[in-house]
Amino acid sequence: MAFLQQLFPWITNGPLILVQVMSGLSVGMFLFLVSAGMSLIFGVTRIVNLAHGAFYMVAAYLMSSLVSLFPGHPLWFWVALLVSSLAVAALGGLIEVTLLRRIYRREHLLQLVLTFGLILIIGTLVLMVWGPENRTVPRPTALAGSLDIFGQPFPTYYLLVLILGPLIALALGLVFYRTRWGMLVRAATVDRDMLGALGVDVSRLFTQVFILGSWLAGLGGALAAPVVAVALGMDAEVLINAFVVVVIGGLGSFAGSLISALLVGQLQSFGILIFPAISIVLLFALMAVVLIVRPWGLLGRPEE
Amino acid sequence: MSEVILRTVGLKKHFGGVQAVDGVDLEVPRGEFRAIIGPNGAGKTTLFNVITGDLRCDGGRVYFNGHDISRLPPHEISRYGISRTFQITSIFRRLSVLENVQTALLTHRRRHYDLLTPARPLFREEALALLARVGLEQEAARPSGVLSHGDQRRLELAIALASRPQLLMLDEPTAGMAPRERREIMELVARIGEEEGLTLLFTEHDMDIVFRVATRITVLHQGQVIAEGTPEEVRANAEVQRIYLGEHG
């Protein structure tokens, strides 16, 4: 113990550890929002949407513009949150209908490259609209401060995420497990042939799923805007993190994304404390280990 | 009684709670044309997959020519002299018809780690001869994926024959074909089988074909062997009539 304490002086600091766990949880919630959308889209359409991170970025930039329209107005922040995430959902729907729909039957490689092309296009468009400087989004006044947890500060805004994240997870769970639409989505994920038997309009279902998935990415981006640097390149960063989360959890598995997002959140939160120099590599090491031990992720199912 | 080429002892395989293959004992003598029949879901394809190493069995043993091959992967089993075809035609769709067969010949001769010899002229004549045998010599240069369904089945047969098997396993060789095509392909299979002295093990839904080609029939139901005998014996078996033939009217 003494040895451990020498190595990690924070190990006996209970409040610090608690705050780390909580901030890990809120990071996990952000990751969950983004990766659940990606996993959902993959589960149904079998497309790994590399542009998912770009959607997230667009929402954050939209947020930065919208919030500054009426700064200080107590409700406006929430309106902006809704508008920017819905705008991204619409963007996703547009892309699905005009581009992705044409390549569902093609090799997955071509699908990957097409969505990679979208990253480049969207990234440049964002640069053209908003310019190269980083932008900041103020937090709503009520959530601007920080809480005191046994003497450790914890940003109030994170508390919002800690509450909103589980609520959204719950709502999604209800949609997937309690509605006919959700049943169709799960059916598509598990056994695609069943859909044909049910006589479902598959292309409409695909579009709807893509819109919902994009909305989740947008919501993640809009929510994250006040706590991250809204900058070019945030798309790649979030894409890689979300990707890792989805792959660890198992592509197409909703519960898998949730578990793995929380896991990765903690890993990031404590990785910085334990191995500050190589915290980035931890993420990939974790993914490599999971893929080696369980090649289809924690809760994924093998592809035939 | 002639020498047994394939023997399974108490073979088992389950998926979740379903016992797909439930203690199957088979003895197939060399040169026999054995049909495995049974209603959908009887475990025929699973039995094939377990024998050929595609699936790992949960219990029991498979012996081929006296060798225990129970736990071997497909690529090793193929080297012992077992070839198979699949319910859904399995060929190399974007390779030419000739390349399909050439590749099978190359790998059978263990040449596939050769990095330097140009492969194009290798075993060309032999491949063309095999194609002629299944009636595809005219199609040699075409991409195999554009062939008709029946011709793709013939090609698959040629690929399976390229590794000079002793036992040829055919999983519903006539699935999805027109009646005339069905007869043709089964006649072809039977002719080649006789000429080469092959042992055939096949599943089939078309009873006309089964009774015409098989020398002996095994009936599978819910993963278990419920009857076995000559076509006449099986036809006369009351239980078989009840659970299987009855269903088809």
Next chain:
Amino acid sequence: MQWREMVGRLPLPLPLVEVRLQLWAVLLGAFLVVIPHFLSTFYVFLLTEMAIVALFAAAFNLLMGYGGMVSFGHAAYFALGAYGAALLVKKAGFPMLPALAAGPFVAAAGALLFGFFIVRLTAVYFAMLSLAFAQIVFTVIFKWYSFTGGDNGLLGIWPAAFLKSPIAYYYFVLAVTALGLAALYAIVSSPFGYALKAIRENPRRARYIGVHVKRHQLWAFVLSGFFSGLAGALFAFFNGSVFPDLAFFNKSFEPLVVVLLGGMHAFSGPLLGAVGFKLLETFVSSRWPVYWPLVMGAILVAVILVAPQGFAGLLARLAWWRKR
């Protein structure tokens, strides 16, 4: 629309295209030998880079086009080749040529180690695990200051005296690339290559004709890593330095883009793609650096939707039309 119509089966195979190589190779070779004498140093450098990118992309295409395996982390092997050579020069005092020759072996060793795990997966998972290993390589290079120099890189990796001039080094790269491409061409036309294509088409069937699929894929991975490392080592001496970005994931997408532009089902695809890619990059990105990714993205989307077989496919279609 019913499911089967949308995603069920692969569409009918596109006819495979192979632009006639022999005659063109000779003509092209002669052209490439003569041309630098008429060009400024800028263009000699550009040609040198094209050759290196072509070799890298052709090595990558051994996996993607011929093996059906998409790696998102091939920069790792390019970087291992580059750093392997650079470290031998800097830390072990090797002369240029032995260091250059050792680079690909370092990359192949890395490919063997990582590939052992990667080839056990398929499709998207294959891509992701290759990306994960590449990020690990990147991080190790980036963080290990005492050995790799971290983000300061390693400087002063110059070619031997007789290769100092741009034209001399260009000829050297041209010769090595030609040898590398010849070796890759031999591999794809060999029995090994036939079996590899068979695995791409139908791994299950390949297994049943006696191929140990995973082992075969692993050797293909190692070979691909070897030639990627060769390209990396050539690049190290061309650039005079190595930096961690060589292993960054942006670099991993370069061969992917090049191969797609050129056409992945033709051996000449990566070569055509490298020329097109480098020309575009040089002229578009120097004039409108901001729009470069937009142009690149738009080209990719257009290629996928309109010409999934790339330049090589277009050429083959053209040839077919002219024959009629």
